[in-house]
Amino acid sequence: MPVHHALVLNFHQPPHNLDDLLETNPWEVKEILFAMDRMPRALWGYEDIARVHLSLSGTLLESLGSPEFQEKVYGIVKVGDLLWQLQNTKLFEVLGTGYYHPVLPLIPKCDWEEQLRRWKGLAQHLFWREDFGGFWPPEMGFTVELIPLLKRMGYRYVMVDDVYLEPAEGEMSWQELRYRPHVAEYKGEEIIIIPRERELSNAQLSGMDPEWFDSEVKERTKFCDFEPLVTTASDGDNGGWFRNYTAESNFWHAFYQPFLNRARLKGEIVPTYIEDYIKEHGVGGKVKVKTGAWNTEMHYGDDFTQWQGTQEQKDALSRIHEISSALHFVKAQRQQVMPRNPEHVDYHLGEAHWHLLRAETSCNLYWGEAWVGKVHEDLNATCAELDNARRGF
Incomplete structure (x- = not known):
């Protein structure tokens, strides 16, 4: 049976950081903007098979949507064209997130709604759409206490690092826990949980070979008695793997295009939108979710040491x-x-x-x-x- 792959990329820049870098380190701004502009260009001609989920923080969108900033970088990237290209739903699915990219479990609960509401207002304006089905918690910092708010804001699923999941009732195999959507509940409200495969996501961030990824995914899912969903999520503009402008040495040309060509030819690992997978294959059982964030460098993420x-x-x-x-x-x-x-x-x-x-x-x-x-x-x-x-x- 086929394996379904959901690719998720996170993009964030702190408030005014791109403007500040234009004064102090303009080449870094070029690398960041090139990394973003490279996405739609690399996927032209792959609308039939490529599927990419994007999380873009409110502060990044604020800069990209600013006419003043667009004018400053006009000779580098046509940012208006980039934003228009990211509206292509054949290639990109935009996930909701927090405007100022806060670690939500660490900030006051009374500020959660405004962080989410402000992002949604800006994104609806820039992407000409009302509905965003999935939610990306900034830094993947998640707690089940967010569930009622996410439901109220119209989100149907949320990304969670797989290391924080455990069955709520009965038993689940290692594969089932990681490679299919589940349901989590808090105070009578439920939401779909999408596990992020931590180890493969680490490889995605640092650089990987399409043949290795193919072999690794097949090995990890070979005992599944269901069509698995393998979700890999990482930053999309940090590190040489994503910023490298040499075609043979960056994520899009060295990995993703060859991966898409294999998917077309063999159909064994198929790119998918998470919403499409859920509609066709449904969800698994109920899970408990431990509060935590994703790993950064040497930090595991469960105690938020990176931020406190x-x-x-x-x-x-x-x-x-x-x-x-x-x-x-x-x-x-x-x-x-x-x-x-x-x-x-x-x-x-x-x-x-x-x-x-x-x-x-x-x-x-x-x-x-x-x-x-x-x-x-x-x-x-x-x-x-x-x-x-x-x-x-």
Whole structure:
């Protein structure tokens, strides 16, 4: 029986990072934009067989959708054309995510909805569509407490690293747990869980040979008594494997095109959209999902050490929670009391809120001492805007 392969690529740039790099390291901006622009170009002529899922953070989309940024990089990449090409649903399926790319289990729950809502609003505008079926948790940081919100936002499935799954009832084989969709439940709400194959995803990020991938997938799925879904997910613009502009040495030309040619010829490992697989093959049983994130470098991801391992990171997270509570307290007051100057209050509350959400960007924490100051800069701005808002009551 055929094996179905879902390819997922994650793209994220912190707020204004591309603009800053244009001033300090323009060649890196070229590499990043070339890595993105290379995707549709490499897939021209493969609309019958290629299937790629994309996660693009709100801050990245904000830059790509900016006329000012498009003008700055016009001689490098036609970003408007790129965004238009990514609307090709024969090749690309866009996944929902968080606007400022926060590690959702680490930030205040009361900020989850606005992170998701702002991303969806921008993506609906740029991609001319209302519906996004799948959700990519930034840094694959997932907790089952997200399920009711994801359902309310219209998502039907969510990506989860396979190492955090276990059967909720009965037994499942090693293959069944990893190579078919499942269902997870929280407080009466259910959502489909798509396991990310961690080991093959690591290979996808670092570089792999199509023949090796073919052999490895067949070996891992040979005992399946169902048509398996193998999902590999990695960053799509980091590392030489994706940024290398030499055709013989990058993911698209050295791996994916030969892989697609094999799929056309043999039909043994078939690219698929996750939604299409679910419609045809349904889902497996129920699973429990442990809270965790994907692995980065030497970090496993289960304790979020990458983002909260140092005292500086812990202090920044603590302050995020503290100031988020203060913001939402003032917003609740606004609903209960008519201010003397409502326009003044609403404006400054809006300014405070986006500074708070931006402070929650995962990169601010991940890069530790080098970037954690960005958290406090935005939190300081949040506090200043809250003070301004209070003056309007």
